[in-house]
Amino acid sequence: MTASAATHTTPQTVLLPVSARANTCIRFSGADRGKAVLSPEQAVEMLSQMLAQGATIAAVDIAGPGDPLATPEVTLRTLSMVRALLPETPLSVTTNGMGAAALAASLAEAGAGRMNLLVNAVDPLITSGIYAWIRPGTRTLPLPEAARTLVEEQAAAVRACCDAGMKVGIRTTVFPETNDAHVTTIAATMAALGAEDMTLVPYSPDDADAPALPVPAEKLGGAMMDELMDVIRSAAACHLPVFMDNAPATNSSAAFSTAATGTASACSAPQQAQWTAPALPKPAAGKPNVALVSSNGMDVDMHLGQASKVLVYGPREDGLPCLLGVRTAPEAGSGDSRWAQLAEMLHDCFVLLTASAGSKPKDILSRNGLPVLITEGEIGSTVDLLYGGGKKGGKGKKRS
Numbered sequence: 060m061t062a063s064a065a066t067h068t069t070p071q072t073v074l075l076p077v078s079a080r081a082n083t084c085i086r087f088s089g090a091d092r093g094k095a096v097l098s099p100e101q102a103v104e105m106l107s108q109m110l111a112q113g114a115t116i117a118a119v120d121i122a123g124p125g126d127p128l129a130t131p132e133v134t135l136r137t138l139s140m141v142r143a144l145l146p147e148t149p150l151s152v153t154t155n156g157m158g159a160a161a162l163a164a165s166l167a168e169a170g171a172g173r174m175n176l177l178v179n180a181v182d183p184l185i186t187s188g189i190y191a192w193i194r195p196g197t198r199t200l201p202l203p204e205a206a207r208t209l210v211e212e213q214a215a216a217v218r219a220c221c222d223a224g225m226k227v228g229i230r231t232t233v234f235p236e237t238n239d240a241h242v243t244t245i246a247a248t249m250a251a252l253g254a255e256d257m258t259l260v261p262y263s264p265d266d267a268d269a270p271a272l273p274v275p276a277e278k279l280g281g282a283m284m285d286e287l288m289d290v291i292r293s294a295a296a297c298h299l300p301v302f303m304d305n306a307p308a309t310n311s312s313a314a315f316s317t318a319a320t321g322t323a324s325a326c327s328a329p330q331q332a333q334w335t336a337p338a339l340p341k342p343a344a345g346k347p348n349v350a351l352v353s354s355n356g357m358d359v360d361m362h363l364g365q366a367s368k369v370l371v372y373g374p375r376e377d378g379l380p381c382l383l384g385v386r387t388a389p390e391a392g393s394g395d396s397r398w399a400q401l402a403e404m405l406h407d408c409f410v411l412l413t414a415s416a417g418s419k420p421k422d423i424l425s426r427n428g429l430p431v432l433i434t435e436g437e438i439g440s441t442v443d444l445l446y447g448g449g450k451k452g453g454k455g456k457k458r459s
Contacts, residue, residue, distance in 0.1 A: 070117035073109070074153075075102045077121060077137045079444040080129040083155055083209070084191045087234065087262065087272045096124060096444050098339065098434055099137040103144055116145060120175065122153035130440040131162055135169045142170030151175055153230070157195050157209060159216035163223040173226040175258075176216060180238050181248045183207040188237055214252055221253035229257040229299070233291060235278045246295035257299040261288055339445060340410035340430050348373035348383065349442055350405045350429075351412035358437055363416035364391065369401075371408065372442045380442050395423055402427035412441060 079096045097105065109116060119141050121127045127134040138150055151173035152166060159166075159174065166174070180186040186193075186206035193205035200208065220227050229249045233239050246257050261284055262272060278284065292301045342348075351359050352366035366388055373383045389400040398420045405411065411424060414435045421431045434441060 070115045072118040074120050074122045076123040078125040078127045078130045081125040082129040082194045086191045099140050103140045118149040120151045127152050128154045128158045132437045138169035156213040156216035160219035163219035167223040167225050174220045175228050178229050181245050183210050217252040227254045229254050232260045234262045236274045242291045243294040246298040250298040258302045258304050260304045346409040348408045350408040359412045360414050363413040380446050398423040402429045
Protein backbone atom coordinates (compact mmCIF):
# COMPACT_ATOMS: atom_id res chain seq x y z
CA MET A 60 0.00 0.00 0.00
CA THR A 61 1.34 3.41 -0.90
CA ALA A 62 1.12 6.36 1.45
CA SER A 63 -1.44 8.12 -0.73
CA ALA A 64 -3.80 5.16 -0.38
CA ALA A 65 -3.51 4.91 3.39
CA THR A 66 -5.26 6.94 6.05
CA HIS A 67 -3.17 8.95 8.48
CA THR A 68 -4.15 6.56 11.28
CA THR A 69 -3.08 3.40 9.44
CA PRO A 70 0.31 2.27 10.82
CA GLN A 71 2.81 2.26 7.97
CA THR A 72 6.24 0.85 7.39
CA VAL A 73 8.12 3.41 5.31
CA LEU A 74 10.81 2.21 2.90
CA LEU A 75 13.66 4.68 2.42
CA PRO A 76 15.69 4.18 -0.80
CA VAL A 77 18.98 5.92 -0.04
CA SER A 78 21.52 3.69 -1.78
CA ALA A 79 22.25 4.37 -5.44
CA ARG A 80 24.89 1.65 -5.77
CA ALA A 81 24.14 -1.98 -6.60
CA ASN A 82 26.55 -4.83 -5.92
CA THR A 83 24.61 -7.68 -7.55
CA CYS A 84 22.39 -8.18 -10.59
CA ILE A 85 19.72 -10.88 -10.98
CA ARG A 86 19.79 -12.59 -14.38
CA PHE A 87 16.04 -12.55 -14.82
CA SER A 88 15.14 -8.98 -13.89
CA GLY A 89 14.63 -6.11 -16.26
CA ALA A 90 15.53 -2.45 -16.52
CA ASP A 91 15.44 -0.57 -13.24
CA ARG A 92 16.85 2.82 -14.03
CA GLY A 93 15.16 5.98 -12.98
CA LYS A 94 14.08 4.78 -9.53
CA ALA A 95 14.18 7.65 -7.10
CA VAL A 96 17.01 7.84 -4.58
CA LEU A 97 16.78 10.02 -1.48
CA SER A 98 19.66 11.64 0.35
CA PRO A 99 19.62 11.07 4.13
CA GLU A 100 18.45 14.66 4.56
CA GLN A 101 15.59 14.16 2.12
CA ALA A 102 14.59 10.91 3.79
CA VAL A 103 14.30 12.60 7.17
CA GLU A 104 12.49 15.56 5.63
CA MET A 105 9.95 13.20 4.10
CA LEU A 106 9.38 11.45 7.44
CA SER A 107 8.96 14.83 9.11
CA GLN A 108 6.35 15.79 6.51
CA MET A 109 4.50 12.55 7.15
CA LEU A 110 4.46 13.14 10.90
CA ALA A 111 3.31 16.73 10.43
CA GLN A 112 0.39 15.49 8.35
CA GLY A 113 -0.68 12.99 10.99
CA ALA A 114 0.80 9.75 9.69
CA THR A 115 1.47 6.86 12.05
CA ILE A 116 4.90 5.42 11.26
CA ALA A 117 5.14 1.89 12.64
CA ALA A 118 8.59 1.06 11.25
CA VAL A 119 11.24 2.34 8.84
CA ASP A 120 13.26 0.14 6.49
CA ILE A 121 16.39 1.26 4.63
CA ALA A 122 15.91 -0.51 1.30
CA GLY A 123 16.97 -0.02 -2.32
CA PRO A 124 17.15 0.88 -5.04
CA GLY A 125 20.74 -0.39 -4.81
CA ASP A 126 22.05 -2.24 -1.76
CA PRO A 127 22.28 -0.22 1.48
CA LEU A 128 25.57 -1.83 2.48
CA ALA A 129 27.16 -0.92 -0.86
CA THR A 130 27.05 2.66 0.49
CA PRO A 131 27.48 2.01 4.24
CA GLU A 132 28.29 5.59 5.20
CA VAL A 133 25.01 6.80 3.67
CA THR A 134 23.02 4.03 5.35
CA LEU A 135 24.57 4.57 8.77
CA ARG A 136 23.99 8.32 8.57
CA THR A 137 20.38 7.76 7.52
CA LEU A 138 19.80 5.36 10.41
CA SER A 139 21.28 7.81 12.90
CA MET A 140 19.20 10.69 11.58
CA VAL A 141 15.99 8.65 11.55
CA ARG A 142 16.71 7.36 15.05
CA ALA A 143 17.07 10.96 16.28
CA LEU A 144 13.70 11.85 14.72
CA LEU A 145 11.90 8.63 15.72
CA PRO A 146 13.65 7.30 18.85
CA GLU A 147 11.08 4.56 19.55
CA THR A 148 10.33 3.40 15.99
CA PRO A 149 11.75 0.01 14.85
CA LEU A 150 14.40 0.44 12.14
CA SER A 151 15.62 -2.22 9.71
CA VAL A 152 17.88 -2.66 6.70
CA THR A 153 17.09 -4.82 3.66
CA THR A 154 20.30 -6.06 2.02
CA ASN A 155 22.02 -9.00 0.39
CA GLY A 156 24.41 -8.89 3.33
CA MET A 157 27.77 -8.34 1.64
CA GLY A 158 29.87 -6.45 4.16
CA ALA A 159 27.29 -6.90 6.91
CA ALA A 160 29.51 -8.87 9.27
CA ALA A 161 31.97 -6.00 9.58
CA LEU A 162 29.17 -3.45 9.87
CA ALA A 163 26.80 -5.28 12.23
CA ALA A 164 27.90 -3.52 15.40
CA SER A 165 27.78 -0.11 13.70
CA LEU A 166 24.32 -0.81 12.26
CA ALA A 167 23.01 -1.80 15.69
CA GLU A 168 24.62 1.24 17.30
CA ALA A 169 23.03 3.50 14.67
CA GLY A 170 19.60 2.12 15.55
CA ALA A 171 18.91 -0.87 13.29
CA GLY A 172 17.12 -3.60 15.17
CA ARG A 173 16.57 -5.96 12.27
CA MET A 174 18.21 -7.05 9.05
CA ASN A 175 16.06 -8.38 6.18
CA LEU A 176 18.60 -10.57 4.39
CA LEU A 177 18.02 -11.36 0.71
CA VAL A 178 19.11 -14.98 0.35
CA ASN A 179 18.28 -16.84 -2.86
CA ALA A 180 20.67 -19.76 -2.37
CA VAL A 181 23.22 -21.18 0.04
CA ASP A 182 24.93 -23.23 -2.68
CA PRO A 183 27.40 -21.26 -4.84
CA LEU A 184 26.47 -23.28 -7.94
CA ILE A 185 22.79 -22.34 -7.61
CA THR A 186 23.78 -18.77 -6.78
CA SER A 187 25.72 -18.61 -10.06
CA GLY A 188 22.59 -19.58 -11.94
CA ILE A 189 20.57 -16.75 -10.41
CA TYR A 190 22.95 -13.80 -10.61
CA ALA A 191 24.38 -12.20 -13.75
CA TRP A 192 27.16 -10.60 -11.72
CA ILE A 193 28.20 -10.10 -8.12
CA ARG A 194 30.59 -7.39 -7.01
CA PRO A 195 31.77 -7.96 -3.41
CA GLY A 196 34.22 -5.03 -3.55
CA THR A 197 35.17 -2.44 -6.11
CA ARG A 198 35.53 -4.88 -9.00
CA THR A 199 33.43 -7.65 -10.50
CA LEU A 200 34.90 -11.09 -9.69
CA PRO A 201 34.53 -14.21 -11.86
CA LEU A 202 31.02 -15.41 -11.08
CA PRO A 203 31.94 -18.76 -9.43
CA GLU A 204 34.32 -16.97 -7.06
CA ALA A 205 31.88 -14.14 -6.40
CA ALA A 206 29.05 -16.61 -5.73
CA ARG A 207 31.13 -18.37 -3.08
CA THR A 208 31.90 -15.01 -1.52
CA LEU A 209 28.23 -14.03 -1.41
CA VAL A 210 27.22 -17.30 0.27
CA GLU A 211 29.99 -16.98 2.84
CA GLU A 212 29.22 -13.32 3.56
CA GLN A 213 25.53 -14.01 4.05
CA ALA A 214 26.27 -16.73 6.60
CA ALA A 215 28.68 -14.40 8.39
CA ALA A 216 26.06 -11.63 8.29
CA VAL A 217 23.50 -13.70 10.18
CA ARG A 218 25.96 -14.66 12.90
CA ALA A 219 27.35 -11.12 13.29
CA CYS A 220 23.93 -9.44 13.37
CA CYS A 221 22.67 -11.90 15.98
CA ASP A 222 25.80 -11.27 18.06
CA ALA A 223 25.15 -7.53 17.77
CA GLY A 224 21.62 -7.97 19.11
CA MET A 225 19.78 -7.55 15.82
CA LYS A 226 17.01 -9.83 14.59
CA VAL A 227 17.51 -11.40 11.17
CA GLY A 228 14.75 -12.32 8.73
CA ILE A 229 15.39 -14.11 5.43
CA ARG A 230 13.73 -12.99 2.20
CA THR A 231 13.93 -15.50 -0.64
CA THR A 232 12.68 -15.18 -4.20
CA VAL A 233 11.48 -18.52 -5.58
CA PHE A 234 12.71 -19.11 -9.14
CA PRO A 235 10.95 -22.23 -10.53
CA GLU A 236 13.36 -24.95 -11.68
CA THR A 237 16.28 -22.86 -10.41
CA ASN A 238 16.10 -22.67 -6.61
CA ASP A 239 12.63 -24.00 -5.78
CA ALA A 240 13.96 -27.37 -4.59
CA HIS A 241 16.63 -25.54 -2.58
CA VAL A 242 14.44 -23.28 -0.44
CA THR A 243 14.11 -25.81 2.38
CA THR A 244 17.90 -26.02 2.56
CA ILE A 245 18.06 -22.22 2.75
CA ALA A 246 15.58 -22.24 5.62
CA ALA A 247 17.43 -24.96 7.52
CA THR A 248 20.83 -23.31 7.01
CA MET A 249 19.65 -19.85 8.04
CA ALA A 250 17.75 -21.18 11.05
CA ALA A 251 20.89 -22.94 12.28
CA LEU A 252 22.79 -19.65 12.00
CA GLY A 253 20.19 -17.76 14.05
CA ALA A 254 17.64 -16.29 11.62
CA GLU A 255 14.14 -15.83 13.09
CA ASP A 256 11.78 -16.06 10.11
CA MET A 257 11.55 -16.33 6.33
CA THR A 258 9.53 -14.51 3.67
CA LEU A 259 8.96 -16.19 0.30
CA VAL A 260 8.42 -14.15 -2.87
CA PRO A 261 7.35 -15.81 -6.15
CA TYR A 262 9.37 -14.80 -9.18
CA SER A 263 7.33 -12.89 -11.74
CA PRO A 264 8.57 -12.00 -15.25
CA ASP A 265 8.44 -8.28 -15.91
CA ASP A 266 8.46 -8.13 -19.73
CA ALA A 267 11.50 -5.86 -19.66
CA ASP A 268 14.82 -6.20 -21.40
CA ALA A 269 16.26 -9.06 -19.32
CA PRO A 270 15.86 -12.70 -20.35
CA ALA A 271 12.90 -14.43 -18.76
CA LEU A 272 13.39 -17.44 -16.54
CA PRO A 273 13.68 -20.37 -19.02
CA VAL A 274 10.69 -22.38 -17.81
CA PRO A 275 7.20 -22.91 -19.29
CA ALA A 276 5.01 -19.84 -18.82
CA GLU A 277 2.33 -21.80 -16.96
CA LYS A 278 4.84 -22.44 -14.14
CA LEU A 279 5.33 -18.72 -13.54
CA GLY A 280 1.83 -17.90 -12.39
CA GLY A 281 -1.64 -19.09 -11.65
CA ALA A 282 -2.50 -22.43 -10.09
CA MET A 283 0.87 -24.10 -10.76
CA MET A 284 2.83 -21.34 -9.06
CA ASP A 285 0.36 -21.21 -6.15
CA GLU A 286 0.68 -24.96 -5.66
CA LEU A 287 4.49 -24.77 -5.81
CA MET A 288 4.59 -21.97 -3.25
CA ASP A 289 2.30 -23.91 -0.88
CA VAL A 290 4.56 -26.97 -1.06
CA ILE A 291 7.70 -24.90 -0.49
CA ARG A 292 6.14 -22.97 2.37
CA SER A 293 5.11 -26.16 4.16
CA ALA A 294 8.59 -27.66 3.84
CA ALA A 295 10.42 -24.48 4.89
CA ALA A 296 8.10 -24.04 7.86
CA CYS A 297 9.72 -27.10 9.45
CA HIS A 298 12.71 -24.82 10.12
CA LEU A 299 11.45 -21.22 10.33
CA PRO A 300 8.17 -19.32 10.58
CA VAL A 301 7.31 -18.58 6.93
CA PHE A 302 5.45 -15.60 5.50
CA MET A 303 4.31 -15.06 1.92
CA ASP A 304 4.72 -11.89 -0.09
CA ASN A 305 3.20 -11.65 -3.56
CA ALA A 306 4.91 -8.34 -4.34
CA PRO A 307 7.03 -8.35 -7.54
CA ALA A 308 10.33 -10.02 -6.82
CA THR A 309 12.85 -7.25 -7.41
CA ASN A 310 14.84 -8.19 -4.30
CA SER A 311 15.41 -4.57 -3.43
CA SER A 312 12.82 -2.38 -1.80
CA ALA A 313 9.65 -4.44 -2.05
CA ALA A 314 7.40 -4.59 0.98
CA PHE A 315 8.54 -7.15 3.50
CA SER A 316 6.79 -9.56 5.82
CA THR A 317 4.51 -8.98 8.75
CA ALA A 318 7.28 -10.44 10.88
CA ALA A 319 9.17 -7.22 10.29
CA THR A 320 6.26 -4.82 10.35
CA GLY A 321 3.60 -6.26 12.62
CA THR A 322 0.23 -5.29 11.18
CA ALA A 323 1.60 -2.21 9.47
CA SER A 324 1.10 -1.59 5.80
CA ALA A 325 4.18 -0.86 3.73
CA CYS A 326 4.81 2.12 1.52
CA SER A 327 7.78 2.95 -0.66
CA ALA A 328 9.02 6.50 -0.44
CA PRO A 329 9.67 7.20 -4.13
CA GLN A 330 6.17 6.22 -5.15
CA GLN A 331 4.31 8.30 -2.59
CA ALA A 332 2.06 11.03 -3.92
CA GLN A 333 1.13 12.61 -0.58
CA TRP A 334 4.51 12.94 1.10
CA THR A 335 7.30 13.87 -1.26
CA ALA A 336 10.82 15.13 -0.73
CA PRO A 337 12.32 17.61 -3.18
CA ALA A 338 13.95 15.98 -6.18
CA LEU A 339 17.73 15.85 -6.22
CA PRO A 340 19.43 18.12 -8.76
CA LYS A 341 20.20 16.38 -12.03
CA PRO A 342 22.66 16.99 -14.89
CA ALA A 343 21.34 19.31 -17.58
CA ALA A 344 22.47 20.52 -20.99
CA GLY A 345 25.61 22.58 -20.50
CA LYS A 346 25.75 21.62 -16.82
CA PRO A 347 26.96 18.00 -16.62
CA ASN A 348 29.23 18.34 -13.55
CA VAL A 349 29.11 18.37 -9.75
CA ALA A 350 31.07 20.86 -7.62
CA LEU A 351 31.91 20.18 -3.98
CA VAL A 352 34.13 21.35 -1.15
CA SER A 353 36.28 19.01 0.91
CA SER A 354 39.10 19.30 3.42
CA ASN A 355 40.64 15.92 2.60
CA GLY A 356 39.56 15.01 -0.94
CA MET A 357 37.55 12.08 0.41
CA ASP A 358 34.52 13.57 2.17
CA VAL A 359 32.10 16.46 1.70
CA ASP A 360 32.93 18.03 5.06
CA MET A 361 33.61 21.78 4.70
CA HIS A 362 31.67 24.98 5.32
CA LEU A 363 31.40 26.75 1.99
CA GLY A 364 32.77 30.01 3.35
CA GLN A 365 35.99 28.31 4.45
CA ALA A 366 36.74 26.68 1.12
CA SER A 367 39.60 27.99 -0.99
CA LYS A 368 39.36 25.16 -3.54
CA VAL A 369 36.42 23.50 -5.28
CA LEU A 370 36.56 19.95 -6.59
CA VAL A 371 34.67 19.29 -9.84
CA TYR A 372 33.37 15.82 -10.70
CA GLY A 373 31.79 14.77 -13.96
CA PRO A 374 31.26 11.86 -16.34
CA ARG A 375 34.23 10.45 -18.20
CA GLU A 376 33.96 8.82 -21.65
CA ASP A 377 32.36 5.61 -20.34
CA GLY A 378 29.76 7.58 -18.37
CA LEU A 379 31.17 6.94 -14.89
CA PRO A 380 31.77 10.03 -12.73
CA CYS A 381 35.32 10.92 -11.74
CA LEU A 382 37.35 13.91 -10.53
CA LEU A 383 37.82 16.29 -13.47
CA GLY A 384 39.82 18.97 -11.71
CA VAL A 385 40.28 21.41 -8.83
CA ARG A 386 39.38 25.09 -9.19
CA THR A 387 40.44 28.00 -6.99
CA ALA A 388 37.50 29.70 -5.30
CA PRO A 389 37.20 33.51 -5.23
CA GLU A 390 38.92 35.00 -2.20
CA ALA A 391 36.93 35.99 0.86
CA GLY A 392 36.36 39.69 1.52
CA SER A 393 34.60 40.70 -1.69
CA GLY A 394 31.11 40.52 -0.22
CA ASP A 395 28.20 39.24 -2.24
CA SER A 396 30.16 39.42 -5.50
CA ARG A 397 32.24 36.49 -4.25
CA TRP A 398 29.28 34.15 -4.69
CA ALA A 399 28.32 35.51 -8.08
CA GLN A 400 31.93 34.97 -9.19
CA LEU A 401 31.82 31.43 -7.81
CA ALA A 402 28.64 30.69 -9.76
CA GLU A 403 30.29 31.95 -12.95
CA MET A 404 33.41 29.89 -12.28
CA LEU A 405 31.22 26.80 -11.86
CA HIS A 406 28.96 27.56 -14.83
CA ASP A 407 29.23 23.93 -16.03
CA CYS A 408 28.02 22.46 -12.71
CA PHE A 409 24.42 21.60 -11.85
CA VAL A 410 24.91 21.52 -8.07
CA LEU A 411 27.38 22.54 -5.36
CA LEU A 412 27.78 20.18 -2.40
CA THR A 413 28.89 21.48 0.99
CA ALA A 414 28.52 20.50 4.63
CA SER A 415 27.25 23.97 5.56
CA ALA A 416 26.56 27.36 3.99
CA GLY A 417 24.93 30.63 4.98
CA SER A 418 21.51 31.61 3.66
CA LYS A 419 22.85 34.55 1.62
CA PRO A 420 25.48 32.54 -0.33
CA LYS A 421 22.89 29.83 -1.01
CA ASP A 422 20.40 32.39 -2.28
CA ILE A 423 22.91 34.19 -4.51
CA LEU A 424 24.28 30.98 -5.98
CA SER A 425 20.79 29.63 -6.60
CA ARG A 426 19.72 32.83 -8.36
CA ASN A 427 22.81 32.48 -10.54
CA GLY A 428 21.88 28.96 -11.60
CA LEU A 429 23.88 26.92 -9.06
CA PRO A 430 21.76 25.23 -6.38
CA VAL A 431 23.53 24.38 -3.13
CA LEU A 432 22.90 20.99 -1.52
CA ILE A 433 23.81 20.67 2.16
CA THR A 434 25.13 17.19 2.81
CA GLU A 435 27.96 15.27 4.46
CA GLY A 436 29.56 11.99 3.58
CA GLU A 437 32.02 10.14 1.38
CA ILE A 438 32.47 11.86 -1.98
CA GLY A 439 32.21 8.78 -4.19
CA SER A 440 28.85 7.57 -2.93
CA THR A 441 27.40 11.09 -2.77
CA VAL A 442 28.38 11.84 -6.36
CA ASP A 443 27.16 8.38 -7.40
CA LEU A 444 23.76 9.20 -5.93
CA LEU A 445 23.43 12.36 -8.05
CA TYR A 446 24.30 10.43 -11.20
CA GLY A 447 21.88 7.61 -10.37
CA GLY A 448 24.50 5.13 -9.17
CA GLY A 449 27.23 5.70 -11.76
CA LYS A 450 25.51 3.55 -14.38
CA LYS A 451 27.46 2.36 -17.38
CA GLY A 452 26.14 2.57 -20.87
CA GLY A 453 24.03 -0.21 -22.35
CA LYS A 454 20.95 -1.89 -21.03
CA GLY A 455 20.20 -1.63 -17.35
CA LYS A 456 18.91 -4.40 -15.14
CA LYS A 457 17.14 -4.64 -11.86
CA ARG A 458 19.68 -4.95 -9.16
CA SER A 459 19.32 -6.43 -5.72
